Amino acid sequence: MRRFVRPLLLTALACCCGAAFAATADQVPQGRLPLWAVPQSYALSFKVDPAQDDFSGTTTIKVKLSKASDHLWLDGSELKVSKVAIIDAAGTAHVGTYTSADPKAGVVRVDFGSTLKPQMLTLAFEYTAPLNAQLQGLYKVSAKGQPYAMTQMEPISARFAFPGFDEPGFKTPFTISLTIPEKDTAVANTRQVKETPAGDGWKTLEFAQTLPLPTYLVAFGVGPWSIATAPDISPDAYRTTPLPLRGIASAGEAHRMQHVLGETPSIIHALENYYGFGYPWDKLDVLAAPDFSAGAMENAGLVTFRDWLLLLDEDSPARNVRGSFNVTAHELAHQWTGDTVTLEWWNDIWLNEAFATWMQQKVTEQVHPEYRADLDRVTGAQGAMSNDSLVSARKIRQPITGNGDIETAFDGITYKKGASVIGMFENYVGEKTFQKGMQAYIQKHKFGNAVADDLVSSIATAAGKGNDFKHAFNSFLDQSGVPYVQTSLEQKDGKTVLHLSQSRFLPVGSTGDSKRIWGIPVCVRYGTAANGKDKAQSSKVNCEVLDKATGSMVLAGVSQSTWIMPNANASGYYRFSLGKKELGDLTAHVGLLSDAEQLAYADAIDASFRHGDIDAGDALVALKPLTSSKILVVATAPLDQIEWIYHNEAVTDAQRSKLAEWVRDAYLPRLQQLGYQRKDGESGDDALLRSELAGALGLQYKLPEVRAELLKQGEAALKRQPDGRLNLSVADPDLLGDALGVAAQEQGKPVVDALIAELPQTSDAALRNSMLAGLASVEDPALTNEVRDFALSKPVKVGEMASLVRGGRDTQAQRDALWSWFTAHYTQILARTGSFAGGYLPHFAAGGGCSAAEVDRVQAFFKPRLKDADGVDRGLAQTSESIQLCSALKAKQDPASILR
Numbered sequence: 001m002r003r004f005v006r007p008l009l010l011t012a013l014a015c016c017c018g019a020a021f022a023a024t025a026d027q028v029p030q031g032r033l034p035l036w037a038v039p040q041s042y043a044l045s046f047k048v049d050p051a052q053d054d055f056s057g058t059t060t061i062k063v064k065l066s067k068a069s070d071h072l073w074l075d076g077s078e079l080k081v082s083k084v085a086i087i088d089a090a091g092t093a094h095v096g097t098y099t100s101a102d103p104k105a106g107v108v109r110v111d112f113g114s115t116l117k118p119q120m121l122t123l124a125f126e127y128t129a130p131l132n133a134q135l136q137g138l139y140k141v142s143a144k145g146q147p148y149a150m151t152q153m154e155p156i157s158a159r160f161a162f163p164g165f166d167e168p169g170f171k172t173p174f175t176i177s178l179t180i181p182e183k184d185t186a187v188a189n190t191r192q193v194k195e196t197p198a199g200d201g202w203k204t205l206e207f208a209q210t211l212p213l214p215t216y217l218v219a220f221g222v223g224p225w226s227i228a229t230a231p232d233i234s235p236d237a238y239r240t241t242p243l244p245l246r247g248i249a250s251a252g253e254a255h256r257m258q259h260v261l262g263e264t265p266s267i268i269h270a271l272e273n274y275y276g277f278g279y280p281w282d283k284l285d286v287l288a289a290p291d292f293s294a295g296a297m298e299n300a301g302l303v304t305f306r307d308w309l310l311l312l313d314e315d316s317p318a319r320n321v322r323g324s325f326n327v328t329a330h331e332l333a334h335q336w337t338g339d340t341v342t343l344e345w346w347n348d349i350w351l352n353e354a355f356a357t358w359m360q361q362k363v364t365e366q367v368h369p370e371y372r373a374d375l376d377r378v379t380g381a382q383g384a385m386s387n388d389s390l391v392s393a394r395k396i397r398q399p400i401t402g403n404g405d406i407e408t409a410f411d412g413i414t415y416k417k418g419a420s421v422i423g424m425f426e427n428y429v430g431e432k433t434f435q436k437g438m439q440a441y442i443q444k445h446k447f448g449n450a451v452a453d454d455l456v457s458s459i460a461t462a463a464g465k466g467n468d469f470k471h472a473f474n475s476f477l478d479q480s481g482v483p484y485v486q487t488s489l490e491q492k493d494g495k496t497v498l499h500l501s502q503s504r505f506l507p508v509g510s511t512g513d514s515k516r517i518w519g520i521p522v523c524v525r526y527g528t529a530a531n532g533k534d535k536a537q538s539s540k541v542n543c544e545v546l547d548k549a550t551g552s553m554v555l556a557g558v559s560q561s562t563w564i565m566p567n568a569n570a571s572g573y574y575r576f577s578l579g580k581k582e583l584g585d586l587t588a589h590v591g592l593l594s595d596a597e598q599l600a601y602a603d604a605i606d607a608s609f610r611h612g613d614i615d616a617g618d619a620l621v622a623l624k625p626l627t628s629s630k631i632l633v634v635a636t637a638p639l640d641q642i643e644w645i646y647h648n649e650a651v652t653d654a655q656r657s658k659l660a661e662w663v664r665d666a667y668l669p670r671l672q673q674l675g676y677q678r679k680d681g682e683s684g685d686d687a688l689l690r691s692e693l694a695g696a697l698g699l700q701y702k703l704p705e706v707r708a709e710l711l712k713q714g715e716a717a718l719k720r721q722p723d724g725r726l727n728l729s730v731a732d733p734d735l736l737g738d739a740l741g742v743a744a745q746e747q748g749k750p751v752v753d754a755l756i757a758e759l760p761q762t763s764d765a766a767l768r769n770s771m772l773a774g775l776a777s778v779e780d781p782a783l784t785n786e787v788r789d790f791a792l793s794k795p796v797k798v799g800e801m802a803s804l805v806r807g808g809r810d811t812q813a814q815r816d817a818l819w820s821w822f823t824a825h826y827t828q829i830l831a832r833t834g835s836f837a838g839g840y841l842p843h844f845a846a847g848g849g850c851s852a853a854e855v856d857r858v859q860a861f862f863k864p865r866l867k868d869a870d871g872v873d874r875g876l877a878q879t880s881e882s883i884q885l886c887s888a889l890k891a892k893q894d895p896a897s898i899l900r
Helices: 252-274 318-333 350-367 375-389 403-407 412-429 429-444 453-464 467-477 580-588 595-611 618-629 638-648 654-674 685-700 705-717 734-747 749-761 765-778 780-789 798-805 812-824 826-832 838-846 852-865 874-890 897-899
Strands: 039-047 055-065 067-075 080-087 093-095 099-100 107-116 118-131 137-143 148-150 174-181 185-188 191-201 204-208 218-225 224-233 243-251 284-291 302-306 341-342 447-452 483-492 495-504 520-531 536-546 550-554 576-577
Touching: 055 067, 080 099, 080 107, 093 107, 093 412, 093 765, 107 118, 107 495, 185 191, 218 302, 224 252, 243 252, 252 284, 252 350, 252 429, 284 429, 284 467, 284 536, 302 318, 318 350, 341 350, 341 429, 341 618, 350 375, 350 412, 350 453, 375 412, 375 595, 403 838, 403 874, 412 429, 412 453, 412 467, 429 453, 453 467, 467 618, 467 749, 483 520, 483 536, 495 520, 495 812, 495 874, 536 550, 576 595, 580 618, 595 618, 618 654, 638 654, 638 685, 638 874, 654 685, 654 705, 654 897, 685 705, 685 734, 685 852, 705 734, 705 749, 734 749, 734 765, 749 780, 765 780, 765 798, 780 798, 780 812, 798 826, 798 838, 812 826, 812 838, 826 838, 838 852, 838 874, 852 874
Parallel strands: 039 174, 243 284, 284 302, 341 447, 483 576
Antiparallel strands: 039 055, 055 118, 067 107, 080 093, 080 118, 099 107, 137 148, 148 218, 174 204, 185 218, 191 204, 224 243, 483 495, 495 550, 520 536
């Protein structure tokens, strides 16, 4: 699954590492369900009319009972069960009872009426349930006024759709039957095999039985879908039959899926070649969901996405086109890591998500090298490091102590840190060796489940490594934090020796313990003797595993002082520090580094700043050389750090002016060269750079010449056409959101009113996103509250709500206004909150804060409300700590350094 918004709701789970927990047979399970009742297969029948508010269902589960009992435990939430039948192995029917034992967790008890001996049982449930309004389980959405019903079961929402054993370790075949209105269409995990009339305007569709799946991968959708059929994906060495491929979208939209359908075969073939294992499901549908809690979901055979990721045309923003490919590659990688081999329990969700993220980057590098997925890996790791620097950060392999831990596990630690750690050890053992280990892992556990040690052992075996390798790998899985590798050079006996020490990276103000040891594959690039007439310096790389507090390496080929880059190829998940002289030497030679290494250099500057080793003036000098890079992400890498200084450290007009001039000198010529309109034949990088720079210079630093150009486009887009609609297509598609944002800031209420009126009339997802961005840019306090009130209204989708509330928090006054609005509307926000949002609520309210008072108020508000939604406790801890660290860093700064 790919997350764009974060985590929500359920109860305490007491086990972390795979063992079932139940203190007694009669005690409600507080962790995993007991293993003495295990499902063998499901038959699911649903009667669904998306126009209604409820649905009905019949669920039949074959269960292996391995001990005598008069009951069993399973999962079900908000289901009104009218009948339970238990058929024993002899065919005798028993009337059962269904009792909600823990409504908040969704744990239920099924009583048999008498004690049954160990045997195979068949459980049949008849029930009704509401179509969910929070984008989980079986939920209802609409597009262009037409209703749809579709599913999102991960991680623990299948229990809202049917009674079952809602855990990843229970993996069985499923058969799905859907009775739906005759006018509607339905899709599911597998091919439709039968259609029969059901009378009174209904029909029943039956689908082929699936291969073994966990409940969270069961998927279907009902509504007036339009379907685009693509050519079959051709057979290859690993798959002997053609693979049917289709695009599914809301009515009238499937024609916009040709781009993604054209890209998909190359992704499938790349994955099959890597894993040495053919795509295993009987077809592949990709579905553009009208509203969705996640970015996308890897349901076997029916992969669901936010609609803007799939509905593309020649005018689509460049970010949408690249995002589409990357997310599609991620979800299709899951067909192997996640669907074919499934985690045993949620503490190992990294086996799904980290590997899909890492594999997505490999596929993108192969198919679209111009997208520079190698740099995405580095920036992703650095984003994870920001969270991982918190004492409250999760581990990659986090023990599960409550359902909130399951919901909040879908974060940057799991996805981005996990992918970076995988890449680091792949680099250490070699790509071919790592691939050999991955292929063995898939083959051994296909259509079953796995735990972390299965994967790590498979890689170790392929590499001929032993326990030291496993210990090093596990040191990153089983403890939180970012390693901080500190370096010093010494000339000794005619040799250049690099001394290394490791600790946990902790920013200024952290209360954490820095004493922590990892098994770190440290690779160092260093300059060697001058080469040739131009005196250009060459370099070498030396790698060693640092598994103690201190270590050293000899830099061969150097007999004098040299520059060092302590994270060669940026392949390591760690931060590094240099002494002042060494940092100056590296800055002088930054042009000799690779693009990835320049990103690691930028992160080192940020780390040194946040660690308190350098001040803002030092950071501005060290970052300046990167701004001339021709590579998008390298050139713009300094912007986030400069933005923090601009909003949190600069206190006078002169200081803010100095920073604005720094940004103007570094970036305005680039933006003017690109212009403000897309050019025929220009690269995607140029379009993305234009968007990045225009947004930063126009909205963050408010450069008048940039705002004037954006305002022209915004005003043109806001002019009404003869039919009364806005002329949104007239603006550059990559700049539309920024142009509308500047217009909203400059012209206020007329723009806000126009966008609020237009949004309900617009189904195009990219245009909606741009209008939402424009509304979120409003700065006037009264208008900001109007926009936030609009966010809670029906025309704004549940999955869009956060984008309207996120803005307007750069200053203390803006954050105070947001806080007042949030606390006044908390009940409405909570009621409308979609899946995976509980852990995000504290950040929603107070993210971006930078004072002790802001910590106090968010703590005071949420501590009595920790049980309102699962994940709030972790979200509160991380939001509070982030605010504390910002406040401490701000207090340490000398703003005068900006003017040096």
